[in-house]
């Protein structure tokens with residue numbers, strides 16, 4: 369008689385999942401060898417019951433970790449009442465969420481959609497509509513090298529990384545790329561044909577590179593001078609992650625955009641993207657000019673309202689724990705020569721390596737820690753906002769082991 373342990377049963381489930389996916393899914397993702405089954409707080413479990421401290425949270429989406437009682441509570445309740453209305457009808461939560469977003473952004477009007485890319489598509493249409501009303505030749509968009517704005521055709525057109533674009537050319541005409549924080553290049557590139565300037569305040573996919581205050585100020589001035597719309601893509605760096613609601617608020621006084629796009633953490637796992645626009649940008653979209661069937665449904669809006677309420681109480685600890693985590697990582701950087709730099713704001717942190725980080729990500733999985741490597745050589749941390757000192761201690765201990773292993777691998781080569 370063969371007895372199957374829960375771990376063996378879990379491993380069998382995982383093997384089936386992998387077989388099915390390899391046979392039936394588009395082969396566009398390079399998945400890591402973990403099949404996740406459930407989570408609680410900052411921890412997530414695979415089908416075998418192995419526990420992982422999660423410091424990447426589904427690429428910055430699971431902002432309150434797993435099974436947060438307030439998020440789970442409103443999802444349960446709303447699921448039993450009303451999930452979808454379409455935008456043919458009103459429901460109770462859209463207007464309230466838009467009001468809250470106006471309060472926390474300093475902007476005026478919101479459009480709801482379902483993802484970061486969809487938010488950027490909406491922003492691109494606003495830029496085009498704005499430019500066209502002034503002159504048919506005013507359609508250029510100045511965007512940043514090394515930026516990331518999503519995977520739709522419009523979004524990759526303004527994404528400043530060839531690897532996302534090359535297979536799909538020709539793309540939208542009119543993007544012009546400048547290096548982040550290169551004020552001179554920005555001045556030379558923005559002109560009367562520029563309809564929009566798009567800035568990812570802290571480049572996430574590109575390796576955690578923040579915009580300088582001077583660069584953002586100059587972008588605002590140039591946008592005003594040439595009547596272009598200034599767009600901040602806060603899909604990854606916004607909604608609390610930097611320890612303020614949006615990273616443009618790190619500058620004092622804040623440099624306001626005309627349009628702000630956000631998504632990832634906003635629905636705590638329920639898909640929700642937004643563009644929030646000032647009156648000038650909002651006026652570029654009239655009745656019938658844009659829409660989204662799923663966008664802004666009662667479930668997503670209600671969850672986001674609940675999340676934003678919880679977030680108010682968490683902002684100080686995001687700053688404080690982020691600071692602590694960075695300082696502990698800097699201690700490790702003293703000890704391991706292959707760490708070049710530790711960067712970031714709040715709970716958006718990058719550890720820049722002098723080598724690829726892929727093996728470290730795999731070693732971390734083995735050690736029960738989920739992290740990510742972006743741009744080949746930058747370890748990226750997007751922890752849940754509920755992370756505390758205890759979890760940081762656990763993470764640092766595990767990371768130290770991972771780094772020691774990487775060090776041994778170098779010396780034995």
Ligand SMILES: *Cc1c(COP(=O)(O)O)cnc(C)c1O
Pocket residue numbers: 482483484485486488516517518519568572573601602603604605631632
């Ligand atoms: C993730 C991301 C996007 C795209 O969001 P999706 O929800 O994947 O479409 C756009 N901009 C930035 C800055 C992002 O990090």
